[in-house]
Amino acid sequence: MTSEAQPLAPGVEVFDVPGRGLALRTPHGEFLDVTVPAEQVPPLLDHLRGGGSAPPPRLLDAFAEAGFLGRPATWPAARRRVLVTGDAVLVDPLVALLAAAGAEPAAVGLDAVRELGLAAGAGPHPAAAKADRAGGPDPAVRADGVAAVVWCCDGPAPRDWRLFEDALVERGIAWQRCSREGYQMYIEPVAAQPGDVLHEHVRLRRLATCVAHRHLAAYWTGGRIAGPHRLLGPAEAALVASLLVADLRAWALGTYRGSRPAWVPGTRDRSGATLPPARRVRRVDLRDLTVTEHPVLPIPPVEPNR
Structure with missing residues (x-):
């Protein structure tokens, strides 16, 4: 009743x-x-x-x-603390949108996130201890209470993502990231528990489906020369930030892995999503702001070529 x-x-x-x-x-x-x-x-x-x-x-x-009554869900307090790092063109609008959505975001430096990731599961976070001793300027990097980490790149994904993402997720810290390759922005799924899609899975899947996989692998390693053109303007950055917030909010509310409307029991999810959010990569074409979804299928282990 x-x-x-x-x-x-x-x-x-x-x-x-x-x-x-x-x-x-x-x-x-x-x-x-x-x-x-x-x-x-x-x-x-x-x-x-x-x-x-x-x-x-x-x-x-x-x-x-039937689910037709109710008030808008609010961002859960236990998942409000979000660290955001990366390039300012994406970090600034993302922090503003996260705050408006009810989270408690903090923009931090890359080193703070690297330390947090590498220290995950290895006892007290060293940056937090240093802040305690010195009254440090960036208490946001404390490991305790951090619910999620978002790393936004206005360029290809850095190798750092692969170094510590397992440790973040195993510690219970949600891991979200996006990167740009030319006019294509890739928004990877939120990883929040063991078995979720990590950047390494995305990288392997893209290599497996790319005819020029050797070129793609070499492109990712660095040493690229690019022109001075600005590909991420305010409108493009706002769209990317909005998509990131939508995914992170769905994770915070517990709806990221899919839900079924109460009024259609026993049927498929009719929300319009074609792929489970936790297993998709969204690609934004920055020229016309179209968004496409791509599944991240498991990559079976293979023997190396001999």
């Missing part, structure tokens, strides 16, 4: 269809008829608008059980 009045859940809308009565549009775009006795329609609509009318409890319970 519903214990208190609740508004319509985010994205749910109720309206009248001439000649048919009430209907409801779900957040995912489904249209459903609402079969309600005529005398219950006015108090129901008044209640949904925030008025004082009280429709039959069973009617509200039906709405609640």
Whole structure:
């Protein structure tokens, strides 16, 4: 039974269809008829608008059980502390959007994240101890309480990602990253527990599917010469930051691995996502801001060529 009045859940809308009565549009775009006795329609609509009318409890319970009532979920306190590092063109908008979404982001230097990753699981974090002794300027690098680390690169992924990402995830620190190769920005899935997709998995999968895999591997190693053109402008950076926040918020709320709407029990997820978020890489074309999804399939071990 519903214990208190609740508004319509985010994205749910109720309206009248001439000649048919009430209907409801779900957040995912489904249209459903609402079969309600005529005398219950006015108090129901008044209640949904925030008025004082009280429709039959069973009617509200039906709405609640279907997932059509409720308030927007807020960022859980235990997962609010997020460290963000990398290139300022992405870090600055990401920090602002994370704060607006309810997280507690802190922009930190690359060295702080490297130390945190390498120290994960190895006792107290050395940077935290140093800050304690000296009243250090960057208490955000304390390992205790850090829920997630985000590393944004306005260029190809650095080798550092592969050095400590296992340790971060094993410690329970969510690991998110993005990198740019020319006009393509790659947003990798959030890794939050053993078995999740890490950068190493993405790297191996891309090599396995690339005809010019030797060229790609050499490109990643560095020594590149590029022109002075700026490929990441404010609009492009804002889109990338928004996608990063959306993924990290879904992880924080516990919906990142997929969920099923209550009103379609036993059916597939109808949210519109074509791939499980935890197993996809999103690629943003910075020329026209189109976003495509690509699965990260497991790479079986193989014997080296002899």
